[in-house]
Amino acid sequence: MSIDPLWLAEARRYLGVREIPGVNHHPLILAMWKAIKRGGIRDDETPWCAAFVGFCLENVGIVSSRFESARSYLEWGRPLDKPVPGCITVLGRTGGGHVAFGAGVDRHGDLLLLGGNQGNSVSIAAFPRSRVLGYRWPLAVPLPDHDLVMGEAPATVGEA
Numbered sequence: 001m002s003i004d005p006l007w008l009a010e011a012r013r014y015l016g017v018r019e020i021p022g023v024n025h026h027p028l029i030l031a032m033w034k035a036i037k038r039g040g041i042r043d044d045e046t047p048w049c050a051a052f053v054g055f056c057l058e059n060v061g062i063v064s065s066r067f068e069s070a071r072s073y074l075e076w077g078r079p080l081d082k083p084v085p086g087c088i089t090v091l092g093r094t095g096g097g098h099v100a101f102g103a104g105v106d107r108h109g110d111l112l113l114l115g116g117n118q119g120n121s122v123s124i125a126a127f128p129r130s131r132v133l134g135y136r137w138p139l140a141v142p143l144p145d146h147d148l149v150m151g152e153a154p155a156t157v158g159e160a
Helices: 004-010 027-035 051-061 070-073
Strands: 078-080 088-092 096-107 111-118 123-128 132-137
Touching: 004 051, 004 078, 004 096, 027 051, 051 070, 051 096, 051 111, 051 132, 070 096, 070 132, 088 111, 096 123
Parallel strands: none
Antiparallel strands: 078 132, 088 096, 088 132, 096 111, 111 123
C-alpha cells in the first residue's frame, strides 16, 4: 500500500519527461506553465521546477503558488519542521532556488527529491539537507503522521 500523497503519486507519473534540445519544446512542459497560469512562457529552457510542482498540485485539485519562482513556495501552505513524503521542499542555490517533492532519503542521509528541471528532466535526485530553506504542506490537507519523517526510524519501546 502506497503512503504517497496524491500530488506525489501524480508527480511519479511524469518521471522521465525531459526537455527537447533545440528549437522544439516539450508540450507537457508548456502545459505545466499553463496549469500555473503562466502560459506566456513558451519554451522548455526557462527553469521549470516550480511549474512542475504547481502542475502536479493543480492536477489533484490543490491551488499552487502559481508563480514561476521556486522560493514562492516558502510563503505557500504551512511550514513543516521535518521532511515527510510529499512535502514541498524549497532549496537555496546561488542565483535562485529549487523546489521539488520529498520522496525519501539516500544511504548518506541526503534528501531524495522528485522534481522537474533536475538534469533537464523529471527525476529523483539527491540533495544535501544543508540546502533546505523550508518544507511546506498544503493548507487544505491534514498534516501527515509524524512517524513518516523521512530519514528517521520511528521510536521503539525502550528508547529514550
